[in-house]
Amino acid sequence: MAVYTEVREDDLAGFVRGYDIGAHLSCKGIAEGVENSNFLLRTEAGTYILTLYEKRVRKDDLPFFLRLMEHCAEHGIACPLPLKNRQGQILGELAGRPAAIVTFLDGISRKRPAVEHCAQVGDSLARLHNVAWEFPMCRDNALSIAGWHALAATADGRADEVREGLGETIRDELAFLDAAWPKGLPHGVIHADLFPDNVLFLDGRAPGLIDFYFACNDLLAYDLAICLNAWCFEPDNSYNATKGRALISAYNAARPLTAEEIAALPTLARGSALRFLLTRLVDWLSVPPGALVKPHDPLEYWRKLRFHQTVKSIADYGWTP
Amino acid sequence: MAVYTEVREDDLAGFVRGYDIGAHLSCKGIAEGVENSNFLLRTEAGTYILTLYEKRVRKDDLPFFLRLMEHCAEHGIACPLPLKNRQGQILGELAGRPAAIVTFLDGISRKRPAVEHCAQVGDSLARLHNVAWEFPMCRDNALSIAGWHALAATADGRADEVREGLGETIRDELAFLDAAWPKGLPHGVIHADLFPDNVLFLDGRAPGLIDFYFACNDLLAYDLAICLNAWCFEPDNSYNATKGRALISAYNAARPLTAEEIAALPTLARGSALRFLLTRLVDWLSVPPGALVKPHDPLEYWRKLRFHQTVKSIADYGWTP
Known part of the structure; x- marks a missing residue:
């Protein structure tokens, strides 16, 4: 079960404005990820995952994880692509925590795979x-x-x-x-x-x-x-x-x-x-x-x-x- | 915090096929609703909320709630509209529970309203x-x-x-x-x-x-x-x-x-x-x-x-x- 950090609406709106993805339309905490708080974010430009990194994840490791996703996505792997904000950064801060927005992937996980x-x-x-x-x-x-x-x-x-x-x-x-x-x-x-x-x-x-x-x-x-x-x-x-x-x-x-x-x-x-x-x-x-x-x-x-x-x-x- | 009923992928796919909303693309449990399990459902036709009604809600009350939403939505109130399945029903069953799909509403709730x-x-x-x-x-x-x-x-x-x-x-x-x-x-x-x-x-x-x-x-x-x-x-x-x-x-x-x-x-x-x-x-x-x-x-x-x-x-x- 995920931890949910409460995010103030104005802080969230400001964070989203830092990216070139239009105004935010909705943001729902989702029951995914044990280590982090994950939100399904809808904006005028599409659907994304907003992740706030909680204490169990070392902040120093985040550039490795995010750059790796970026590298893989850019080389044809179907994985989330971290968005760059208007300053060209893929890691920001929201509600006092490191935070990133990545592309949303459609698809269904199979608890009983065939x-x-x-x-x-x-x-x-x-x-x-x-x-x-x-x-x-x-x-x-x-x-x-x-x-x-x-x-x-x-x-x-x-x-x-x-x-x-x-x-x-x-x-x-x-x-x-x-x-x-x-x-x-x-x-x-x-x-x-x-x-x-x-x-x-x-x-x-x-x-x-x-x-x-x-x-x-x-x-x-x-x-x-x-x-x-x-x-x-x-x-x-x-x-x-x-x-x-x-x-x-x-x-x-x-x-x-x-x-x-x-x-x-x-x-x-x-x-x-x-x-x-x-x-x-x-x-x-x-x-x-x-x-x-x-x-x-x-x-x-x-x-x-x-x-x-x-x-x-x-x-x-x-x-x- | 919401209760989450585990839904098997095949059951979910079958349930969604009962509606005229295309194939389902993703389904995420969301941290909303104290009484029920809520999922943000994406299909080829759009975004919806799938709700499984847990034990605290009396099944006999569900037609009242769902018909009321339908009545209000059809009379211009901005509220979720329950979808009819191919049998014309707005209430079905999934994972042994009463279940319904309603339209998704964009928007941001304000914890500190102005x-x-x-x-x-x-x-x-x-x-x-x-x-x-x-x-x-x-x-x-x-x-x-x-x-x-x-x-x-x-x-x-x-x-x-x-x-x-x-x-x-x-x-x-x-x-x-x-x-x-x-x-x-x-x-x-x-x-x-x-x-x-x-x-x-x-x-x-x-x-x-x-x-x-x-x-x-x-x-x-x-x-x-x-x-x-x-x-x-x-x-x-x-x-x-x-x-x-x-x-x-x-x-x-x-x-x-x-x-x-x-x-x-x-x-x-x-x-x-x-x-x-x-x-x-x-x-x-x-x-x-x-x-x-x-x-x-x-x-x-x-x-x-x-x-x-x-x-x-x-x-x-x-x-x-």
């Missing part, structure tokens, strides 16, 4: 990697393997409140990944959060990719592993090899995987499952009793992790080179 | 009363004087948790209103909740009126009294007679008040203040400890009530006939 959606996402992810490859800015992935140790330490001693033995599972998995994490794979800018919520489908069009606020530099195939976790499991947490084949095959067609990436994918998938297990676990343990907000279930990713631990090669994901 | 906004609201309210006068359906006001006794009983014994002496104030005020409540005033369909959130302003246009889900049959001047409370007090709860004059004067120009209504307005304003004091008090007392949702402050309306108790005639509201 095989065809997995194929489209694989293709779009590879195209994003190909285009973002040339993006000149860098941002470390705070939620890569070093960050997992910090998260595990935060949850330490309380993981077993969620499930008995979970603490030990996490420690063992971290030890495995420390030893097995691949080196020397192709790296570049990754989306790092391309979940179904963040992909907008519309018939006859490449899907729109949104929410670049976890984007960072990391192993490209790790981004594919995140998508395997996010797109190819059924609601009962069983792995769907048909969806996996569609995802990997479409990715590989647009950016061929190297032999090293293919060999590393099961390890990357374990790492990705642990990453979401850990962030969800920390969120879960930090919710005050009686709160109305129900965080994501960390055990969903514990179940996915257990599946990946049984995987012997990429063939088990439904695809072979 | 005098000009009060004048526009007075004019719009009177025009609404004039048009709704001929609406053939009826709905009793569950939140009129009989309902206040029930609310007071619900809060009984706990009002003093909010402020010492509040329980006695409520009992005394109810006794006063039982004796003083006017009889024989012009009655008809009223909006009954025309707060700043529910009025959308746009330069050069009559303001758009939304959220008809408290509309009912009651005294017309009681609706004006609700607006006095909702629009003419400053954030520090001081009464602004300039705003009051603008509101009443514009109302009276479009629907002249009778001498009896003018005489009764202070009593109606006391009743209206007590109504919102009581509903807010019940909500306040029912919030579980630790909940993130902060209900409206009931004491805002206790302060407004105290002002109305000092009023001797409508002149104290800034207006004389």
Whole structure:
């Protein structure tokens, strides 16, 4: 559930006047984005998303995210394009917060994606990697393997409140990944959060990719592993090899995987499952009793992790080179 | 904060196909409406509001609300027009809930209205009363004087948790209103909740009126009294007679008040203040400890009530006939 910053009408009108998009006609807070306040803004020139960046997003990271979207949109990726204001800036300030206006993308996110959606996402992810490859800015992935140790330490001693033995599972998995994490794979800018919520489908069009606020530099195939976790499991947490084949095959067609990436994918998938297990676990343990907000279930990713631990090669994901 | 019912993409697509508005392009949950789930729906034909009616709204009341909006929109009031589906129905079902699609109104609600906004609201309210006068359906006001006794009983014994002496104030005020409540005033369909959130302003246009889900049959001047409370007090709860004059004067120009209504307005304003004091008090007392949702402050309306108790005639509201 999004945080909503209250914006005074006059402040909003003044902010919109700073752009060449006509007078504003309406502005509705929308239930999207966990980290930021998002508004659907209509003006005489069209429909946009206005985002106010809340405290959990580091202000220093915003130029990376916004410039990356601009770079990708200008190179043919269907993603939001940040607007420049009359001073040529893509980042402004509203209600005491950093704020930006980006183009609105039509499309419908699929909470229960079908095989065809997995194929489209694989293709779009590879195209994003190909285009973002040339993006000149860098941002470390705070939620890569070093960050997992910090998260595990935060949850330490309380993981077993969620499930008995979970603490030990996490420690063992971290030890495995420390030893097995691949080196020397192709790296570049990754989306790092391309979940179904963040992909907008519309018939006859490449899907729109949104929410670049976890984007960072990391192993490209790790981004594919995140998508395997996010797109190819059924609601009962069983792995769907048909969806996996569609995802990997479409990715590989647009950016061929190297032999090293293919060999590393099961390890990357374990790492990705642990990453979401850990962030969800920390969120879960930090919710005050009686709160109305129900965080994501960390055990969903514990179940996915257990599946990946049984995987012997990429063939088990439904695809072979 | 709105409740959001999750709607499956295929169900939504099927629902939209039931209307002659083209394919749906996007659908975003919006942070509006306390009682219902509201979505901003874009289709090939335009922009609409899709509402799913949650449990707090009685299904039997929905035809009244929707037909009233239709009647008003067709008679020149700037309010949402419910769409008819291909079967000619304005009420359907989606995700197991009653659901309707209405036209979207551009405009900006003013959390801190200026005098000009009060004048526009007075004019719009009177025009609404004039048009709704001929609406053939009826709905009793569950939140009129009989309902206040029930609310007071619900809060009984706990009002003093909010402020010492509040329980006695409520009992005394109810006794006063039982004796003083006017009889024989012009009655008809009223909006009954025309707060700043529910009025959308746009330069050069009559303001758009939304959220008809408290509309009912009651005294017309009681609706004006609700607006006095909702629009003419400053954030520090001081009464602004300039705003009051603008509101009443514009109302009276479009629907002249009778001498009896003018005489009764202070009593109606006391009743209206007590109504919102009581509903807010019940909500306040029912919030579980630790909940993130902060209900409206009931004491805002206790302060407004105290002002109305000092009023001797409508002149104290800034207006004389």
